Every structure is written in C-alpha cells, then in structure tokens.
Amino acid sequence: MALWTLQAWLAMFFTGAAYAKLTQSQEMLGHLLGWSQGVDLTLVRAVGMIELSLALGVLAPLVAWRGGGVVMAFSAIGLTVLTAFTLALHLSRLEFGFAALNLVLAGGALAVLIGRLRDGRVVR
Template identity: 40%
Template sequence: MNTQTLSPRHRAQADYLNLTLWTLQGWLALFFIAAGYTKLAEPMARLTDLMRWPALVSESLVRGLGLAEITLAVLMLAPLVSWRFGRSLLIVAAAGLIGLEATMLIVHVIGGDASLAATNALLLGITAPVLWFRARPGL
C-alpha cells in the first residue's frame, strides 16, 4: 500500500508513527554516541569507577565497544542521507544495538549493576519498536 492510497486518517497515523520513530532513533543515536565516546575517551580507571565490567575485560574490548556504539548510532541516522540505502543500514544498526543491549543487560544483571541493567532494559524497549516498524515495508 503506497501513500497515495491511504485515507487522510491513516496518512496522519503513518505520519505520527514516522515522527515517533525518528524521535526514538535520534535519542538512541545521541545516547550511543555519548556512551561510545565515553568508552573511547575516558581513562580506564574512570570507566571502572563508573561501571564494574571494564575492570574484568581488556582495554581493547572496551574501546572496541565504544567504536561499535558510535558506528551503530551513526547508522541509525543513515536514512537522513538516503532512504534508499540508509533504510537497510538502519535495520542492521537497530538489530546490532538490540544484540549489544541484550548482552550488556545480562552482563549488568550478573554484575549486580541494577541501574545499568535498567538502562539497558529501557534501551531495548526503545530500540525494539524502531526495528519492528522500520523493517516493515512501507514505513
């Protein structure tokens, strides 16, 4: 169904959904750019003060996760450049973020970091609808 066959009511609903998804994508991009930058720029001693898990893994892994977070965050906004090519990059980025968020949720639960676990659960709740709706044809 293309936009020309939608009734005005359905067109408005589609517009609101699109606006909501773009808002969520923007929040996710901002969050993960900030989180990734922190993992890249902060000294390891400071990161271990903020979170428990960096003390248990290599510095290379922490820095690599930071780079991955920034890359996925930028790809969440790829459709701004070109919807034709950016949509598939957005879908891959959303799936990658869901995998990362789910993994870190488990890590934080096992590590006893309740606030970080809650943050990852919230991020999953934001990212899942973005992936669900953006993967559907026509949106």
C-alpha cells in the same frame, strides 16, 4: 515523528556512551563502568567503536534515503543484540539499575525496527 525522535534519542545515547569508552582513561572508565575493571582497554575501545557505528547507522536514512533503511535496520538489530548482552552482564553483576536501562534501550531499538518495518522505510 515518534520513530525519528526515538532514533535520534538512541543515536545520542549510544554516541555519548561510545565517546566515554573511546576517550576516557582506564581509571576513569573503572569509575564510570564497573565492568571495565580488569578488562583490557582494547576491548572497551572496541565496544565503543561498535556503539558509535550502530548509533550512526540508526540515522542512516537521513544521509541515504534508499539504502539507509537497510543500514538502519541492521543497526537497530545490532543495538538490540548489544543491549541484550549488556543486560545479561549487568544482571550477573546484580546491577539492577543498569539492567533496567538496558532493557529500555533494547525496547527502543526494537520499537524503531518494528516501526520502520511496518511503515516500509527499511525496503525503500
């Protein structure tokens, strides 16, 4: 039950983050995300699409029980990699609050991956 709760929490968080990146103007994104200033809006939108895809992938076992575990595993790996990159970005900008958040998110994604590997849900 804890893994499903964590998966749902990760999916909600990254869906919300993706929604902002996909729908907000460049000016608003500059206020929400300091790093997006001076970056092409296409890159910000691409990151939003990646986040949305990975968020939905974490919930894939709800849709397809057999193949969903593999999709979920790759999505958890993707979220871990994405949060590692954003952790490095925020640390380089001395944004320690955002860095700490990304550390927690990476830990959550890793916990889902390890937990599902242990309970055998990835290979079914």
